[in-house]
Structure formats: structure tokens, C-alpha cells
Amino acid sequence: MxxxxxxxxxxxTPIPEKALSAAAEPIIHHRTPEFSAVFMEVTEGIKRVFGTKEDVYILTSSGTGAMEAAVVNLLSPGDKVLTINGGKFGERWGNICKAYGVAFKEIALDPWGKDFSKEELAAELKAMPDCKAVLATLSETSSGAMFDVQGFGEVVAKTQALLVVDGISGAGVTPCPMDDWKIDVFLSGSQKSFMIPPGLAFIALGPKAWAAAETAKLPKFYFDLKKAKKNLANKTTPWTPGVSLIIQQKHALDIIQAMGxxxxxxxxxxxxxxxxxxxxxxxxxxxxxxxxxxxxxxxxxxxxxxxxxxxxxxxxxxxxxxxxxxxxxxxxxxxxxxxxxxxxxxxxxxxxxxxxxxxxxxxxxxxxxxxxxxxxxxxxxx
Amino acid sequence: MxxxxxxxxxxxTPIPEKALSAAAEPIIHHRTPEFSAVFMEVTEGIKRVFGTKEDVYILTSSGTGAMEAAVVNLLSPGDKVLTINGGKFGERWGNICKAYGVAFKEIALDPWGKDFSKEELAAELKAMPDCKAVLATLSETSSGAMFDVQGFGEVVAKTQALLVVDGISGAGVTPCPMDDWKIDVFLSGSQKSFMIPPGLAFIALGPKAWAAAETAKLPKFYFDLKKAKKNLANKTTPWTPGVSLIIQQKHALDIIQAMGxxxxxxxxxxxxxxxxxxxxxxxxxxxxxxxxxxxxxxxxxxxxxxxxxxxxxxxxxxxxxxxxxxxxxxxxxxxxxxxxxxxxxxxxxxxxxxxxxxxxxxxxxxxxxxxxxxxxxxxxxx
Known part of the structure; x- marks a missing residue:
């Protein structure tokens, strides 16, 4: 057989045929009106999936790159954050913080798959008034668990902390409107419900997050979102982007757009x-x-x-x-x-x-x- | 017309037809023997182009990501380095150092296109005995200049400093055997003479560089080469790699291999x-x-x-x-x-x-x- x-x-995940065949077309240069048109169309399409009025930045990296971008663009050495660790990807937030000298209290959910309620989060935040950010996961890919991100948004918005949500596997699968749910930073990757190969990551910051970015002191270069912001105003990226993947993304977004x-x-x-x-x-x-x-x-x-x-x-x-x-x-x-x-x-x-x-x-x-x-x-x- | x-x-740069059509094939999972085989074949092919016995790490990023990886994996805050700035890409070395708090003396070549000899480099290093690294460029894409990297290798090898060479546009175009020329770190990107779309970067470290990496204190996570090294031993990558690009790279390397x-x-x-x-x-x-x-x-x-x-x-x-x-x-x-x-x-x-x-x-x-x-x-x- x-x-x-x-x-x-x-x-x-499987890639739609039109997005596959688009990758077989000759490549175009990225500093051209032709590419800028596709790039901006893709940016707008991802904004719609994210449910945000904010700009979305396309990084050429895996989703982990966008997680690192969130940490290094928002925080300063010595800042304290809460991480919700319900598995391998929640744990990664802590690993990134450790690498950058950010103090974190990890809420380790044991066993994997255990839920964490907004009330529990509210209690944690009450006990940690200097918490700068809550680093959460929409869908924990290692356990299949979904978290109450809407509830987290209600709770975190009442504090000075930022709500940062890893939506790598969850975005586009389950409702998670960034602006309505008061998410300060939302991020995802290309190889999940965005239906194209791995290699792109997406991240958007709300106003509270941009204010934090103004004073954030952690070092960054490749993942510096201020550079991405400045370049997006010119319909481009600071570094050579994943041109072929972005063109594939346009074709996958056409399908997403048609479905609504x-x-x-x-x-x-x-x-x-x-x-x-x-x-x-x-x-x-x-x-x-x-x-x-x-x-x-x-x-x-x-x-x-x-x-x-x-x-x-x-x-x-x-x-x-x-x-x-x-x-x-x-x-x-x-x-x-x-x-x-x-x-x-x-x-x-x-x-x-x-x-x-x-x-x-x-x-x-x-x-x-x-x-x-x-x-x-x-x-x-x- | x-x-x-x-x-x-x-x-x-233009992509060979076989590498283009390979991108139109259904994607495979990256934690499988099928992918590991391609991944290791590509790694070996890039090693041959780099002229090194060392392992080459494939990063999912643009070439700038590999430049950042070189800086953050070798250096510590307060380290002093020399950068050779003969244009936009030589200048980037300084910008990365600035972002990470590395003290750098920039040799600004004016006008762009001006050469810099090994004798001049020797004089600079004599005046800076605590220099930790020389950050150089093989081919400066903004000026069309080629540098005497072989000469730089002779000079730098006699000092405690490391020679780090951005070979993004130069690797595979012009001879630059990493090991023979005593280059401590060599890096490149996929969209130049490697003949595939942008989205992958390649980096290799020699023994002197790995020794420096052992004590380097700059923060890093996504670009942490120790993680890449540990994962390569298992024929994989720490984060989801650019699967489709790596498969395309195999087909482009077949052409490179056939030419010699x-x-x-x-x-x-x-x-x-x-x-x-x-x-x-x-x-x-x-x-x-x-x-x-x-x-x-x-x-x-x-x-x-x-x-x-x-x-x-x-x-x-x-x-x-x-x-x-x-x-x-x-x-x-x-x-x-x-x-x-x-x-x-x-x-x-x-x-x-x-x-x-x-x-x-x-x-x-x-x-x-x-x-x-x-x-x-x-x-x-x-």
C-alpha cells in the first residue's frame, strides 16, 4: 500500500495548495513597491486575526523570537513579573526572564493541564503590587489547555501590570480579540493557524505596552520593536524579511479572510x-x-x-x-x-x-x- | 512588450528552479527522522562552503540575527572590541555593540570603498591590547569592497582577540576558508550565494570562540548558541526551524556541491x-x-x-x-x-x-x- x-x-500544520505553489514563484526584492504592497496586506490581515487596531510587526524568526521580543522590549533589569507555567511553553516565559535577569514568580500548574482562574490571578497580583507584567499563554500546546485570557485581561487591566499573551498556537483558532480583552501584548507564529511554514512571528503592542517600551532598558537589537515601528511607517522591515514566507502568508490569509x-x-x-x-x-x-x-x-x-x-x-x-x-x-x-x-x-x-x-x-x-x-x-x- | x-x-538573489519547486511540496514535521536527515545534510553542506571542521548552526532569522548571535555569545558587558566600518554593514557591528553595552572602537573608512590593510589592523591591535574581538566584513554589500580577511586572520591570530567575520554576501562567492584563514567566527545568510529565500542565517565558531562563549555574560535566549549546540547533537534545533527553507537549501546545496x-x-x-x-x-x-x-x-x-x-x-x-x-x-x-x-x-x-x-x-x-x-x-x- x-x-x-x-x-x-x-x-x-498543513499548508493550503495556493500558499504552497506561491512559494514556487520567482522571488522579488523586498525594497520595492511590489513587496511593500504584499507586506502591508499581510500586516493588515494579521491585525484582523489579532482583533487589534494596533500595528502588527512581522519578525523573521520562530514564535520564540516574538516571546523574547515581548520581554526585551517591555522590561528592565530587576523588574518583577508573574509567569503562568502550565507546560513547556508557559515555562519558556520563565526561561527567557532568567536569561535576561528579570525576576519572575512562576505559577507552576501541576499537573500540566490544571486550570488557573482569574480569581487566583487577582490574588497573586494583590500579593505582588510591583508586578510589571503577567506572561501568559492562550493555548498551552504541551497540554492542550486553554486559559481564560479574557478573565486575565479584566484582572490585569485594573493593575499597573501588562498582560502579555503567547497566542502562538491559539491565535486564529479560538476567539482572543486583543483590544476588547485588554491584552497589552499579543503574539503568534506562522506555522499554526496562519497555515504557512515556520519562519515568521507576529507581535502587537497596545498603548500601555508602548509606554513601557519607552523606558524598557533590557538590551535588544534584532528584536527591537521601535526599529520595526519606524520601518513599518515606510512599509518595510529593519532587516531583510522572510520574503517568500510573507508572500505565502498573503495566500493563506486570503483563505482566512474568505472564511471570516x-x-x-x-x-x-x-x-x-x-x-x-x-x-x-x-x-x-x-x-x-x-x-x-x-x-x-x-x-x-x-x-x-x-x-x-x-x-x-x-x-x-x-x-x-x-x-x-x-x-x-x-x-x-x-x-x-x-x-x-x-x-x-x-x-x-x-x-x-x-x-x-x-x-x-x-x-x-x-x-x-x-x-x-x-x-x-x-x-x-x- | x-x-x-x-x-x-x-x-x-534568483532561486534555482529545483529549490523553488521544493517549496511547493507539502511540509513535514521538524521532529522526525525525515527532517533530521535533510537538516544534517544541509548543515554539512554549509560547513563545506564555510571551509570548517566546526559545526554550523542554522538560525531562523535574517543574517543580522547571526551578527547579533556572534556578539551576545562571545562578549560580556564592558568588553572592548574593534569594528571595521566600511559601509552600512560594517557600521551594523557597532550598532549591535552599542545596543548591548559593548565598548567598541570603530575604524570608519571614509569614503566607503576605502581599503583597510592587515598592517593597519596590526597597528590598531597593538594600540589596544585588551581588544576582545575584531568585527569585520568579508564583502561590504553597500560599497562592493572585499576585505583582506586572510591577512586579518594572520594578524588577529597572534593576539588574544577573536576574528569575527560577516560573510553574509561573501560566503560562497569568494574563497574564505574559515579554518585555514584562522577566522574564529564566520556567519552568512540564505538569500545570497546560498541561493534560497531570506529567512535562514548560518554561524560557526572555532575553538578560541567557544572558549570565549564559556565565559560570555551578555544576555541571550533565542540566539543562544549553546542551546543550538546541545540540540544539534540530537540532529535538531532548539526552536521550530524554518522547515521549508531548510528543505529548499538542500536543493540549492546540490547545485553548489555539483559545481564544487x-x-x-x-x-x-x-x-x-x-x-x-x-x-x-x-x-x-x-x-x-x-x-x-x-x-x-x-x-x-x-x-x-x-x-x-x-x-x-x-x-x-x-x-x-x-x-x-x-x-x-x-x-x-x-x-x-x-x-x-x-x-x-x-x-x-x-x-x-x-x-x-x-x-x-x-x-x-x-x-x-x-x-x-x-x-x-x-x-x-x-
């Missing part, structure tokens, strides 16, 4: 609900207390070898789901449903999962997962 | 000599005292409007040469001959230049530039 490769992991944000959220919700229904029908349990629509993170059932499960899915069935990371390696597996995926990608994922579970001797009603997902997809098919 | 677009500027480094240098030398012969036959003067083979930088002749010259080339003839930057705007123009260019791209450039000069009323023997270039190309055609 021809064993096709099915990409079902949380980034890079509500359509995009409904699409992801339907895929997520179908996946959750499917895995629950197989008797599997989710890791996240508040699961999001980006990916579904399941606990490996007792008696099953988690490493073998992921290896079989990837190797035998070529269904590229992701395994667990760090302490959760072998204990969880993650099925993504974000970006350019269709309903039958979910059927593929669940079918490969069922066939894998059969291989591993897990007892369940064959076909139950696919059947449950079909019902949800059918209901939402429009 | 169909007005085709001819890219003749120093980056991005000597073939690549001979190719660029022939194009550069043809261009220089062409512009000299038109009575034009070069800016650089020691012109390199990356690009040819000409002074705009008296009585000609330099802005109009570039605008006509780009707009009317769609021949995308570059103008001058900063103080040299309107005073020079730059024809690139690097990467995936053929002999007839030089003929196109010179022909468009001649037609433009006719439009602007410059007196010269029509056809003389093309004729002179043809002779050089014919001589080297093999």
Missing part, C-alpha cells in the same frame, strides 16, 4: 469537538481541565506503552500526531486540529488511533471513535 | 570580471578600492541623476539593480552578480544600463559595455 504522510501535529473569523473559530470548534467526542468514545481521558480547540491531549491508558503508541501512529500508519514532552513523554499523546485541516483529517487521526490501539491490545469497541466524530462533524457540516 | 522582471540586486567550491568561485569571478569590464568600457568608475566578486558598485557619472538612473533601470527596464544607501543614495548604483545568476544576466544588466544611460543623455559608445563583458564571458565559458 502507498503509505501517505498525514500531518496531525500542532505545527507545522467567526467561520474560522466555528471550523476549529467543530474539529475539536469531533476529536474529543471520538477519543472519549474510546474510553480515553483528556489531560486538560479546560481543553482548547487547538489540539486534543489524551492520557495514555493504563497498560499501554505510550512511546509505542506514538511510534506506531507515526511509523506504521504515517499519522503524525505528537507525543508528550518532558515529564509527560510516554504518558500523553496529542492530536492537533488547527490550521488547514478538514473534517476527514480528524477521521484519519481517529481511525489510525483505533488501528494502533488494536495493535497494542487495548480493549474498546472498534469504530466507536470514528462514529462519534462523524456525528459531530455531520452536525456541523455546512 | 512583456516586461519581465530581472533580479540583479545583492539579495535576495572552486567552480563556484570561478563562476562568480567570471561574472564579476565581465561586469567590471563592461562598466569600465562605459567610462564608469568603481567605488571600491579593492572590488570584490559579489557585486559591482559604480559611481554615478557627473551630470547624471543617480536616483533617476536606478528608477529607470527598475521601472522602465525592470532590471532590479540596487541604488546607494545612506550617504551614497543617488551617488552610486550596484549590480549584483552572486548566487544563481548566469552570464547572460550580466549581459541583461549591462544592456539595460546602456539603454538607461542613453535615456539620461550620457555620452558613451553604444554597445561597448556589452561587448567588453561578452569578451570576458566568452574567455571563461566552460
Amino acid at each position: 502507498i503509505k501517505k504522510y498525514y500531518l496531525l501535529s500542532p505545527g507545522p 473569523l467567526e467561520g474560522l473559530y466555528a471550523h476549529h470548534r467543530a474539529l475539536a469537538e469531533a476529536t474529543r467526542a471520538g477519543v472519549k468514545a474510546l474510553g480515553l481521558e483528556l489531560l486538560a481541565q479546560r481543553p482548547g480547540n487547538v489540539l486534543t491531549c489524551c492520557k495514555v491508558p493504563d497498560g499501554i506503552d505510550g512511546g509505542k503508541l506514538v511510534k506506531t501512529m507515526q511509523g506504521k500508519y504515517r499519522a503524525y500526531i505528537a507525543g508528550g514532552q518532558d515529564p509527560y513523554k510516554g504518558k500523553i499523546f496529542r492530536i492537533a486540529h488547527l490550521g488547514y485541516m478538514g473534517g476527514f483529517d480528524i477521521i484519519t487521526a481517529l481511525s489510525a488511533l483505533e488501528m494502533t490501539l488494536m495493535d497494542l491490545g487495548y480493549a474498546f469497541e472498534a469504530g466507536a471513535g470514528v462514529k462519534a466524530a462523524q456525528a459531530v462533524l455531520k452536525e456541523n457540516w455546512q | 512583456i516586461k519581465k522582471y530581472y533580479l540583479l540586486s545583492p539579495g535576495p 567550491l572552486e567552480g563556484l568561485y570561478a563562476h562568480h569571478r567570471a561574472l564579476a570580471e565581465a561586469t567590471r569590464a563592461g562598466v569600465k568600457a562605459l567610462g564608469l568608475e568603481l567605488l571600491a578600492q579593492r572590488p570584490g566578486n559579489v557585486l559591482t558598485c559604480c559611481k554615478v557619472p557627473d551630470g547624471i541623476d543617480g536616483g533617476k538612473l536606478v528608477k529607470t533601470m527598475q521601472g522602465k527596464y525592470r532590471a532590479y539593480i540596487a541604488g546607494g544607501q545612506d550617504p551614497y543614495k543617488g551617488k552610486i548604483f550596484r549590480i549584483a552578480h552572486l548566487g544563481y545568476m548566469g552570464g547572460f544576466d550580466i549581459i541583461t544588466a549591462l544592456s539595460a544600463l546602456e539603454m538607461t544611460l542613453m535615456d539620461l543623455g550620457y555620452a558613451f559608445e553604444a554597445g561597448a559595455g556589452v561587448k567588453a563583458a561578452q569578451a570576458v564571458l566568452k574567455e571563461n565559458w566552460q
